[in-house]
Amino acid sequence: MALEHGAINLSQGFPDFPVSETLIALIHKNMKAGHNQYAPMPGTPILRNVIATVVQNSFQRTVNPETEVTITAGATEGIFATIAALVHPQDEVIIFDPSYDSYAPSVILNGGKPVHLNLHPPDFRIDWDLVKSKITSRTRMIMINTPHNPSGAVLAESDLKTLEEIAIQHGIIVLSDEVYERIIFQDQVHQSVLRYPALAEQSIAIFSFGKTFHATGWKTGYTVAPEYLTAEIRKAHQFVTFSVNTPVQLALAEYLSNAENYLYLGSFFQKKRDFFLDQIKGSSFRPLPCLGTYFQVVSYDGISKKSEADMATWMTQEHKVASIPLSVFYKDKSDNRLLRFCFAKSEETLAHAGEILRKF
Numbered sequence: 001m002a003l004e005h006g007a008i009n010l011s012q013g014f015p016d017f018p019v020s021e022t023l024i025a026l027i028h029k030n031m032k033a034g035h036n037q038y039a040p041m042p043g044t045p046i047l048r049n050v051i052a053t054v055v056q057n058s059f060q061r062t063v064n065p066e067t068e069v070t071i072t073a074g075a076t077e078g079i080f081a082t083i084a085a086l087v088h089p090q091d092e093v094i095i096f097d098p099s100y101d102s103y104a105p106s107v108i109l110n111g112g113k114p115v116h117l118n119l120h121p122p123d124f125r126i127d128w129d130l131v132k133s134k135i136t137s138r139t140r141m142i143m144i145n146t147p148h149n150p151s152g153a154v155l156a157e158s159d160l161k162t163l164e165e166i167a168i169q170h171g172i173i174v175l176s177d178e179v180y181e182r183i184i185f186q187d188q189v190h191q192s193v194l195r196y197p198a199l200a201e202q203s204i205a206i207f208s209f210g211k212t213f214h215a216t217g218w219k220t221g222y223t224v225a226p227e228y229l230t231a232e233i234r235k236a237h238q239f240v241t242f243s244v245n246t247p248v249q250l251a252l253a254e255y256l257s258n259a260e261n262y263l264y265l266g267s268f269f270q271k272k273r274d275f276f277l278d279q280i281k282g283s284s285f286r287p288l289p290c291l292g293t294y295f296q297v298v299s300y301d302g303i304s305k306k307s308e309a310d311m312a313t314w315m316t317q318e319h320k321v322a323s324i325p326l327s328v329f330y331k332d333k334s335d336n337r338l339l340r341f342c343f344a345k346s347e348e349t350l351a352h353a354g355e356i357l358r359k360f
């Protein structure tokens, strides 16, 4: 709809600024050097080794790159392969809505049953007592996502500790979608499941280079999980995609070896968030807290009584700024008069959008 109506597209989560020239040159170098054939099924050893080092440095967890790291075709494939491997027919999977759109379909396609629990604005916190009350003998998995798309909320240490207790007590596997691990603001510490040794023994952490290096089109991600879970995930991964493209993996291995290439991301995107917030200052859009991700949720309660879907459509067609209604991320289509704007855009794009949004 954004294309059709010539609207500034702040809807989908993809950056409109360039990928690092160095990284592009590294891919080119690897292609020229003849690295254009199938990579090994679990990923190139050199990239898995570097990831193990990054995991050690970031979360103080020692992982074996041979048996605990698997390169996937984006986080989406990692999520799908994990669910295909570990969720069996009739298994229940707890999903917190609003949720990324691949979660529930991946569970359903594999015969599982999504159990949707709603998170509520403004802070979208998880009610762990509610979680406990929904656990049955069939609960196989809990899916979490921090920093959280679409809300911009992040989980705290206390959340992870409670989750750890629940997972251990009930023998539940945790799928932790951490694709925005580096896009976290105000000096907060990203609460990876990998920081919690007992929890990590029952968890799969999933990451995406697309998010970290502004290259969503490359579709390269990875899973980190203990050997007994990784062995199962690889059985699915082998027949979903077999392996992921070689030159990108080799280039990422070299690029990732330099921590300067990713440690700046939090402040980089915090500046973009603040720039966008500045742009909409003075309008009647009310921003909700955004502690991570590159999405800003705003309430338009003071502007219109329209449904979220109608509001997003109207804004795209009539005012030429596209956003995403939060209701589409809820199974029950909860409508709280909230829109999600992606600020992973150039300042020029954000300023153009601001000119329009400030009129409200």
Ligand code: PMP
Pocket (backbone or CB within 6 Å): 013, 073, 074, 075, 076, 077, 100, 145, 149, 177, 179, 207, 208, 209, 210, 211, 216, 219, 220, 221
């Ligand atoms: N999880 C979340 C929460 C996301 O926002 C996205 C991308 N929109 C993904 C997973 C998918 O990542 P990838 O593009 O690497 O498949």
